[in-house]
Every structure is written in C-alpha cells, then in structure tokens.
Amino acid sequence: MSLEEGGTPLVGAPFLSERTGCDVYLKVEGANPTGSFKDRGMTVAVSAALEEGAKAVVCASTGNTAASAAAYAARAGLRGVVIVPEGKIATGKLAQALMHGARVIALRGNFDQALELVRELAKRHPIALVNSVNDYRIEGQKTGAFEVCEELGEAPDVLCIPVGNAGNVTAWWRGFQEDGVRPRLHGYQAAGAAPLVEGAPVEQPETVASAIRIGNPARWEDAMSAFTGSRGEVRAVTDEEILEAYSLLGSREGVFCEPASAASVAGLLRYGAEGRVVCVLTGHGLKDPQTAMNRAASVIPCEPDIEQVETAVMGGG
Numbered sequence: 280m281s282l283e284e285g286g287t288p289l290v291g292a293p294f295l296s297e298r299t300g301c302d303v304y305l306k307v308e309g310a311n312p313t314g315s316f317k318d319r320g321m322t323v324a325v326s327a328a329l330e331e332g333a334k335a336v337v338c339a340s341t342g343n344t345a346a347s348a349a350a351y352a353a354r355a356g357l358r359g360v361v362i363v364p365e366g367k368i369a370t371g372k373l374a375q376a377l378m379h380g381a382r383v384i385a386l387r388g389n390f391d392q393a394l395e396l397v398r399e400l401a402k403r404h405p406i407a408l409v410n411s412v413n414d415y416r417i418e419g420q421k422t423g424a425f426e427v428c429e430e431l432g433e434a435p436d437v438l439c440i441p442v443g444n445a446g447n448v449t450a451w452w453r454g455f456q457e458d459g460v461r462p463r464l465h466g467y468q469a470a471g472a473a474p475l476v477e478g479a480p481v482e483q484p485e486t487v488a489s490a491i492r493i494g495n496p497a498r499w500e501d502a503m504s505a506f507t508g509s510r511g512e513v514r515a516v517t518d519e520e521i522l523e524a525y526s527l528l529g530s531r532e533g534v535f536c537e538p539a540s541a542a543s544v545a546g547l548l549r550y551g552a553e554g555r556v557v558c559v560l561t562g563h564g565l566k567d568p569q570t571a572m573n574r575a576a577s578v579i580p581c582e583p584d585i586e587q588v589e590t591a592v593m594g595g596g
C-alpha cells in the first residue's frame with residue numbers, strides 16, 4: 280500500500296549556513312504525498328494492517344497522522360477513524376482527513392488523552408492502531424536517515440529535529456544505527472510542551488506548534504536513549520523563536536513549512552551546532568494557513584488603475 284512516499288528533497292540552506300557558520304541542509308518532508316513525514320511510516324503500518332486482516336485503522340492525532348492514516352486507509356479500502364483534540368488541529372489537516380473519508384472524532388481533551396483512549400479501543404476491537412507506538416511506523420520512518428546519508432555521501436554531523444510523541448527521533452536514530460553511523464541528534468520541543476526537557480510529563484501542553492503539542496511522549500525512553508547514544512541533546516524553544524524561524528524559512532530560504540517543523544531551525548539558531556547539519560522540516564506550510572496568515576504581511580488592495588497599480592507595485596520604500 281503505497282503513495283510513493285519518501286525520496287524528498289534535501290536542499291542546501293545558504294542563508295542559515297551564513298547565519299550559523301554551519302553547512303546547513305533542509306530535509307523537506309512536506310514533499311511527501313499527504314504533506315508530512317508520517318507517510319513514510321503509514322505505508323508500512325497500513326500494509327501490515329491489511330495483511331493482518333484488520334477492517335479499520337484508528338489513531339489519535341495532532342493532525343498529520345490523521346491526514347496520513349485517512350489517505351492510506353482510503354487507498355487500502357479500510358475504514359479510517361481518527362481522534363483529534365477538539366479545536367487544536369490545523370485546518371488543512373482536518374480537510375485532508377475528511378476528504379479521505381475518515382470518521383473524524385473531535386475529543387474534548389488533549390492528544391495524550393486521545394492516545395490513551397485509542398490504545399484501549401484497539402485492545403477491545405479488531406482495529407489496527409497506527410500511532411507511532413506501532414513499530415511498523417518506526418520501520419518506515421527510519422528511511423529518512425538512509426536517504427540523508429545517501430544524498431550527502433556520508434552521515435551529517437548533526438541532525439536537528441522537532442520532538443512531539445518522539446516516534447520520529449526514535450526512527451531516525453534506528454536508521455542511522457542500521458547504517459552504522461552516529462550523528463548527534465538535537466531534538467527540540469516547544470517550551471510549553473517540553474516534558475523530555477523538564478524530565479516530567481506536562482499536564483496541559485500549550486504551543487502554537489500544534490503538531491508537537493504533546494505532554495507525555497509515548498516514545499519517551501527510546502528518544503532519551505537516542506539523545507544519549509548519539510551524544511546529542513534535547514532542548515526547548517519558545518513559540519516566538521519557532522515563529523521567527525518559520526518566517527525566516529519562508530522569506531529567506533523559500534521553504535514553507537508548518538510551525539512545528541520550524542522548531543528544528545529555531546533550535547539550531549538558539550543553541551548552535553558544528554559542521555554539516557540537517558534540519559528535518561517535518562510538514563508542509565499549507566497544512567496550517569491560519570498561522571501563516573496571522574504571521575505574514577497583509578495583502579495590498581488596489582483599484583484597476585495604472586497609477587494606483589504603479590504605487591502599489593513600487594511600494595513606499
């Protein structure tokens with residue numbers, strides 16, 4: 280069951296390289312079929328669910344897992360059911376899940392509660408759970424590490440990656456280990472949702488980066504052993520730093536990612552690194568048009584008159 284996921288662009292980042300003194304690359308995971316890296320894992324998880332005879336797939340999601348599960352379930356002819364925190368998922372992701380025909384349940388609770396509930400549900404019914412607690416997801420997502428090593432001809436020195444439920448950092452580390460390489464993994468959490476940094480679950484996680492608004496990561500131990508094993512680190516970045524990096528990526532590097540993805544660059548800018556650095560941009564900017572519109576400059580209204588158009592085009596400065 281595939282939509283030809285993976286094989287995403289690895290693009291150089293001249294502005295960020297200049298700014299940080301590192302050799303910076305961006306792994307543009309928004310170029311996957313549903314616009315996030317989740318597809319790398321979903322192709323494997325949904326294929327396995329089919330093989331095992333499941334009739335439906337279910338997940339708890341901050342949005343992208345829902346969009347991806349819905350798409351692959353649709354293609355597989357399986358029922359897709361997704362549980363998302365009410366009012367806390369980006370518009371594009373909701374539109375995707377609905378368009379792919381999933382049953383979308385808005386939980387009056389947060390992601391962590393949703394995950395607990397779907398885990399219980401999957402025990403009671405023949406429904407495949409496709410969250411990243413499902414090991415097939417990790418197996419698929421590790422391919423990002425293979426690609427980066429192949430594209431660079433060797434491992435990077437540092438991999439910067441946003442951390443939510445911590446499945447992805449677990450997967451990249453597994454991929455690097457299987458390739459026999461050991462880049463430092465630098466994980467970044469949003470300051471309002473930084474349980475791994477604080478060393479304790481966060482009851483009410485809050486951040487503009489809704490994809491990493493998670494207070495109790497399911498892959499906690501795996502993630503910590505990735506940071507330790509790679510001599511890396513896990514740090515927090517504020518929403519303001521995330522949004523700064525988000526704007527900078529769009530306006531200076533020409534790459535539009537979603538806010539959670541920009542945490543990787545926000546962390547690099549705040550804490551620095553050395554050598555060849557790959558930042559994983561986990562999801563596409565079009566997923567979350569609202570945050571973009573709130574953040575960006577306004578459009579310029581204009582009458583169809585050459586003088587007025589001239590003024591509008593040339594601008595004031």
Ligand SMILES: *Cc1c(COP(=O)(O)O)cnc(C)c1O
Pocket residue numbers: 315317343344411441442443444445446447448490491537539540561562563
């Ligand atoms: C899922 C997701 C993350 C976090 O990945 P985890 O595996 O939960 O740590 C980061 N960014 C985006 C855009 C995501 O969809």
